[in-house]
Amino acid sequence: MNTLKFKIATPEKVVYENEIFQVSIPTTTGEITILPNHSPLVSILQAGELRFKDNEGEHLMAVSGGFLEIRANNELIILADNAERAEHIDIDRAEEARNRAEEQMKAVKTGEDIDYAKLQAIIEREVNRMRVGKKYKNIKINS
């Protein structure tokens, strides 16, 4: 079976690196699924869930912002701002972070000087993390 050399890195570390069979990635132009031997592509990531299959089965990952590159030699590289394996997500912490950001958002409305777009990005990211984390939990309970 054909495989794809997959590497996902954030500025802080390399999150995952292995050979995989297929991967679904959220991009700004919609979700795309990539199989081996895809033609070279460069695209922009969006916050969402990333699913990939390797020889251990399917894995979930929460990503937010960044870009991806498929090279001609069957290599897929994702450079994400944030990326986290679903099993590592702490749902409670994500929820806390979102609540904090939402409170700050309210403060913005009352006239404090906080970066609005940044808060929105944080909320989007945390909501996404929570969603992916919960989904992973459900899958685990059902299986």
Add this chain to the structure above:
Amino acid sequence: MPVNTKAIKRRIKSVSSTKKITRAMEMISAVKMRKAIEAAINTRTYATLAWDLLVKLAKVKKDNLVLLEVRPVKKLLVILITSNRGLCGSFNANIIKKTAAQLADPKNISRQRVENGHLEPANIVEVDVVGVGKKGADFAKKMGYNLIASFSDFSDTLKLNDVLPICKMVIDEYSKKNYDKVVVAYTDFKSTVNQVAKLRQVLPISELDLEKMITDLGTEIAEKNKITELELDNYIFEPTQDDVLEIILPRLVETQIYQATLESAASEHSARMIAMRNASDAASDMIKELTLTFNKARQAGITQEIAEIAGGAAALE
């Protein structure tokens, strides 16, 4: 009794408690240093990959993007990365000395370090400073440079989110054409005993300096992209090439600044570790010497007492 043994004893006690403190600081710094080095190495992959992609994009078409735009330098922004706290040997002194020397030479500092940069270097450059760490901010104030911002409350384990505000500000200012060049002054971590103060161009994005910064970390850039133009034509860009570039360029700036802060953190901690080790060693020597003096004084005291007793007994006979 000529020498006061009590005073010497007190002295020994105080020196050994100082030694305990320096020893503890040395160990803490060692741990922090290891963490910072690890983080710097982890960033490397990302930086290299992002860089690879940019090189490819640049081959396809060099667009008039703000962050790549080369202008004659009239106003310069220096991001000066120093530590918040002292007791780290010559760490801050080195970076400040280097920066001051560079700033004193406007011809050199105003040169745009990019290929095909034929712009005449200016003779007078206005310099503004962004201070990262308290010491750098103090230096800028003392030298009379305009300190436009100071960032000093970083956690010990530096995350990318900590430096994002700096990056955002720098990119904004550059896009607004308030500055024609942005450089970062940081300390490159070569080894525990060797750190080098360096200035690197951040904006406009300099292929030369970015490449140097990545290779400085001890790795080769993944063997030069040997793709032909033909292969590049096959690349699909979604949504468009410009959109992709717009996302990737700020990321490169962020990575570069993040890396500089990590390198500096690693250097700071290792400089402190060495300084503290020297202090501990000096304290050990001092304790040794003092103990010797103490023993001599004690012995002298006993000898004198015996002499007195013997003298007294002799007088009775």
